[in-house]
Amino acid sequence: MKLYNTLTRSKDEFIPNEEGKVKMYTCGPTVYHFAHIGNLRTYIMEDVLEKFLNFAGYEVTRAMNITDVGHLSSDGDTGEDKMLKGAKREKKTVMEIAQFYTDAFFSDCKKLNIKKPEIVVPATSCVDDYIHLIETLLEKGYAYIAGGNVYFDTSKLDTYYVFQNFKEEDLAVGVRDSVEEDENKRNKADFVLWFTKSKFDDQELKWDSPWGNGYPGWHIECSGISLKYLGDTLDIHCGGIDNAFPHHTNEIAQSEAYTGKKWCNNWFHVLHLNDARGKMSKSKGDFLTVSLLEEKGYDPLVYRMFCLQSHYRKPLVFTFESLDNTAGAYNKLLTRIASIQNEGEIDEAVVAEAKEKFINLVGNDLNTSLGLTAVYDILKLKTNGATKLAILKEYDKVLSLDLLTNKPTEKAKPKATEELTPAEIPEGVDVAKIEELIAKRLEAKKNRDFALADSIRNELSEMNIAILDTKEGTKWSVK
Ligand code: AMP
Ligand code: ZN
DSSP states (O other): OEEEETTTTEEEEOOOSBTTEEEEEEOOOBTTSOOOHHHHHHHHHHHHHHHHHHHTTOEEEEEEEEBOSOOEEETTTEEEEHHHHHHHHHTSOHHHHHHHHHHHHHHHHHHTTOOOOSEEEEGGGGHHHHHHHHHHHHHTTSEEEETTEEEEOGGGSSOSOOOTTSOHHHHHHHHHTSSSOOTTOSSTTOEEEEESOOSOTTOSOOBOOTTOSBEEOHHHHHHHHHHHHHOSOEEEEEEEGGGIIIIIHHHHHHHHHHHSSOOEEEEEEEOOEEETTEEOOGGGSOOOOHHHHHHTTOOHHHHHHHHHTSOTTSOEEOOHHHHHHHHHHHHHHHHHHHTSOOOSOOOHHHHHHHHHHHHHHHTBTTOHHHHHHHHHHHHHOSSOHHHHHHHHHHHHHHHOSOTTTOOOOGGGSOOOSOSOOGGGOOTTOOHHHHHHHHHHHHHHHHTTOHHHHHHHHHHHHHTTEEEEEETTEEEEEEO
């Protein structure tokens, strides 16, 4: 298989350290909110990668962390802990928030046919391992204590900015732009391994350590968990492209300083899902989730197919219009597959040839859109129904679109999208007031007081609200 490697900036032949075996690490979600469909694009593509490697004959061991501590509002080590922010928002404890959103994440994954990695580790469960790692980094002279915190000293490395496809100045922006420069840092790029002093004294989760009561930095968790569960070396490390710097850069610094050898050969980064306003992000507050897509009548697998239609190394723009197109295509595809009669005897040679073709197509830097084209080619193939179904079953081991089991139902057809769901309502829109006016208008219409009904419509219009009377009732949207 050929895979683009962010580290070498080229499409390289993928060669694992141990023949036939792949150790894969994935940065997991920060569980202070629901995952948005942007995050899930990354997890879908990583899932396809894992399944493809299995399909191509590799034995994959995959580990993922769950970030439930230490990820601050800014990736440059400043701001409040995201988990604490989530807990305050919902008036719950950090652990309650973590449990709730971890469950929500895996429930979304299930709906999208994303397989749960065999090793899933909450960051808070390995604090002793991080302490050991940090102690070793201090002993080896790669870390220092300043102002109560422990920092990684990036000047001790020959090369810190390893992802060469970014300019050094670009990479340093995250640090330069941080809200407040941390006076304790010896070098701008240095980062925190362990906090005991933070502006946010109400940090809920703290542990005793040789440096005082405190909590780990965000980056150390991935090094700690990966080294503990997958050993000193890795074959593939994945994540969204925003994680390349500083997070992955810092993971490499820590892990290699600790082991004294090369840690991971292949870096797989998924480009962002953007909406009309740019990168979809949790901190923007109003983002799209799988549940929202379901509420709008989309089968979550339509979104999976939407992601597979484009290459993971290209930014993907989300619009409902394009999702509607995919929903239509998915429905048609299911209908065509459902019409294949399971007759004749499976021609194993044809199946093997089709598998080979699929491996060659998708194996060229995980080209999932060619994988989908291969599905359509099978529909046209001159062979019996049983063979076609056997091939599609094989392809679906990687694509996971339930091609043989999902029925082309109403569910796969989208509802009208002009209706806004609560999470999409812009700030300042008084939902209660709007609903009250809509109810009054309905009453007026019932009483055949059309003048009043019209004046209410005008009042709503002045509030920038458009209404639409449908069979299911009055729908409204922000103009
Ligand atoms: P987080 O939960 O914020 O730690 O992010 C989880 C994963 O989603 C990471 O691999 C991020 O790099 C990735 N990610 C964040 N935003 C996006 C986006 N808009 N599109 C694709 N992946 C994203
Ligand atoms: Zn990570």
